[in-house]
Amino acid sequence: MIIYKSEKEIELMKKSSQIVARILSELRELVKPGIETRELDFYAEKRTIELGARPAFKGYNGYPASLCVSVNEEIVHGIPSDRKLKEGDIVSLDFGVIYDGYYGDAAITVPVGQVSDLARKLIAVAESSFYRGMEQMKEGNRLSDISAAVQAEVERAGFSVIRAFVGHGIGQKLHEEPQVPNFGLPGHGPKLRRGLVLAIEPMIAAGKWEVEILDDGWTAVTKDRSLAAHFEHTVALTGEGPVILSVDNQPTGIPESGGPANA
Numbered sequence: 001m002i003i004y005k006s007e008k009e010i011e012l013m014k015k016s017s018q019i020v021a022r023i024l025s026e027l028r029e030l031v032k033p034g035i036e037t038r039e040l041d042f043y044a045e046k047r048t049i050e051l052g053a054r055p056a057f058k059g060y061n062g063y064p065a066s067l068c069v070s071v072n073e074e075i076v077h078g079i080p081s082d083r084k085l086k087e088g089d090i091v092s093l094d095f096g097v098i099y100d101g102y103y104g105d106a107a108i109t110v111p112v113g114q115v116s117d118l119a120r121k122l123i124a125v126a127e128s129s130f131y132r133g134m135e136q137m138k139e140g141n142r143l144s145d146i147s148a149a150v151q152a153e154v155e156r157a158g159f160s161v162i163r164a165f166v167g168h169g170i171g172q173k174l175h176e177e178p179q180v181p182n183f184g185l186p187g188h189g190p191k192l193r194r195g196l197v198l199a200i201e202p203m204i205a206a207g208k209w210e211v212e213i214l215d216d217g218w219t220a221v222t223k224d225r226s227l228a229a230h231f232e233h234t235v236a237l238t239g240e241g242p243v244i245l246s247v248d249n250q251p252t253g254i255p256e257s258g259g260p261a262n263a
């Protein structure tokens with residue numbers, strides 16, 4: 001059952017989603033060669049508490065950290081560790097909080113210093129495919145119109161869409177119905193209507209879409225070890241069309257990155 005949100009609930013979800021966006025844009029600035037991935041996790045957790053929220057992922061199905069940090073061929077659910085990022089890596093940061101009873105969830109993929117043209121293109125396509133999907137999130141369309149638009153954008157670029165993980169409804173739970181695959185034929189699934197709130201999250205690979213889970217039981221990598229990228233926002237369908245809730249439009253005293261977290 002899909003839980004549609006009132007305007008008031010969407011305002012509340014804007015709060016939690018803004019906290020996520022703000023912390024992600026701060027994390028983007030911290031990504032440098034030499035930083036340990038666990039330092040990013042500690043920072044995210046500290047800022048979450050400072051801003052009056054709670055991390056959404058810690059303890060979720062036993063996940064051990066507040067932030068997911070996935071490097072290069074890691075797609076999602078990378079566990080922060082003493083691994084140091086190095087020049088040329090790309091790193092996906094996936095983060096969620098709960099604030100006032102509502103969840104927010106977003107992800108970005110960030111280059112570490114100078115990266116290859118392929119890596120840059122992959123990051124850009126993860127992001128643009130999100131926007132192509134979001135554009136289909138309008139009243140009267142069907143759910144799989146979003147999925148098909150994401151897939152078309154990714155495959156047009158010669159990349160592939162990860163099948164094993166999907167976007168999701170979000171609200172008083174981190175994962176609500178419906179699931180939002182990043183692939184499929186258009187014209188299927190429930191009709192979209194006002195009050196729907198989705199975490200739309202393309203996960204894409206430079207190579208093939210098959211995945212493998214590492215021995216830690218969490219980290220998902222591309223089976224062919226090709227580079228992967230992830231981009232996610234929490235989006236509400238309103239009377240004015242789709243609105244991204246996970247944007248940071250509060251003053252922070254920290255320079256705006258202008259990057260995808262604030263797009």
Ligand code: MF3
Pocket residue numbers: 056057058060061063068077094095096105106168199
């Ligand atoms: N953004 C991911 C998702 O929507 C995060 C879940 S990670 C977990 O599924 F650790 F909480 F499982």
Ligand code: CO
Pocket residue numbers: 105106167168199201232
């Ligand atoms: Co999500």
